[in-house]
Amino acid sequence: xxxxxxxxxxxxxxxxxxxxxxxxxxxxxxxxxxxxxxxxxxxxxxxxxxxxxxxxxxxxxxxxxxxxxxxxxxxxxxxxxxxxxxxxxxxxxxxxxxxxxxxxxxxxxxxxxxxxxxxxxxxxxxxxxxxxxxxxxxxxxxxxxxxxxxxxxxxxxxxxxxxxxxxxxxxxxxxxxxxxxxxxxxxxxxxx
Numbered sequence: 001x002x003x004x005x006x007x008x009x010x011x012x013x014x015x016x017x018x019x020x021x022x023x024x025x026x027x028x029x030x031x032x033x034x035x036x037x038x039x040x041x042x043x044x045x046x047x048x049x050x051x052x053x054x055x056x057x058x059x060x061x062x063x064x065x066x067x068x069x070x071x072x073x074x075x076x077x078x079x080x081x082x083x084x085x086x087x088x089x090x091x092x093x094x095x096x097x098x099x100x101x102x103x104x105x106x107x108x109x110x111x112x113x114x115x116x117x118x119x120x121x122x123x124x125x126x127x128x129x130x131x132x133x134x135x136x137x138x139x140x141x142x143x144x145x146x147x148x149x150x151x152x153x154x155x156x157x158x159x160x161x162x163x164x165x166x167x168x169x170x171x172x173x174x175x176x177x178x179x180x181x182x183x184x185x186x187x188x189x190x191x192x
Contacts, residue, residue, distance in 0.1 A: 010063045013039055015070030022092045024061050025085055033064060033124060033154060037175040041152060042067060044171050044182055048120060048150055049073050055118040055144065057107045057125070057135060062089045064122040064152070069098055076100035077114060079107050107131070108138040116144030124154040132161035140164035140185075147187040154180050 009021040013035060033041075041064075042049075050072040056065030059078035069076050078100055080086040086104035093100050103110050107125070121139060125131040132155055139145060151167060157179045163169075167183040174180075 010061045011035075012063070012067055012070050014042065015067070015072065017066065017070035017096060017098070020070075020096055022061050022063055022066065023088055025088050027082060027085060033180075034175055034178070037154075037173065037178065037180055038063065038067060040173050040175075041180055041182070042071060045120065045150065045152075046071065052119040053117065053146075054120045054122070055079070055114065055116075056122045057111075057139070058123065058131075059089055059102075060085065060124070062092060064124065065100065066092070066096070066098065068120060068122075069100065073120070077103065077118070079103045079105065079110055079114075081106050107135055111138050111142035111144055114142070114144050116142075117146035117149070118144055119146050119149055121145065121149060121151045122154075123151060127156055132159065136161065136163055136167075140166065145185055147185065149185040151183040151185065152180065153183065154178060 008024045010024055012018055012020045052073040053075045054065055054068045054073045056078045059080040062078055065076045065078050078089055083104050086102050089102050123135055157174055157177055166187055167185050170182045170184045172181040
């Protein structure tokens with residue numbers, strides 16, 4: 001497998017890391033979220049970011065999670081299956097002098113051992129893998145989500161997947177053939 005770095009880079013749009021570039025490996029299925037989609041998503045999320053604990057489940061370039069840190073999130077965990085891509089994430093974090101945890105393991109398997117709760121989760125798996133329903137169910141079952149977590153899901157327009165009953169759709173957008181949807185998890189408070 002070719003681990004050669006490409007000249008492709010993704011830039012951070014706003015925050016204290018604004019303009020910083022993330023190096024990206026050439027990998028099949030590695031598809032950075034478009035700048036326009038990221039800008040829309042982070043406009044939606046801006047009030048929720050300060051102090052948030054963030055999980056980027058299929059990190060890839062790390063652009064979503066690092067953008068969240070740049071805009072005020074307090075903690076970031078990146079999960080990336082591919083070891084070479086995970087190493088590029090670590091290298092980018094070190095170069096930017098940013099502290100985050102990188103887990104190099106398959107996402108559904110690692111969710112149960114992550115130190116939650118997370119307030120914001122990005123779910124953007126490789127499109128060809130069809131992992132949406134499986135990942136969303138594993139997230140809900142893992143106990144890593146806060147009671148009012150926000151969950152961003154990116155998928156080809158028209159993709160059908162199942163969301164947990166405790167999640168409600170908050171906003172959605174379409175960028176060419178890609179759709180982004182933001183869900184809110186709402187757990188009922190226990191009666192005292």
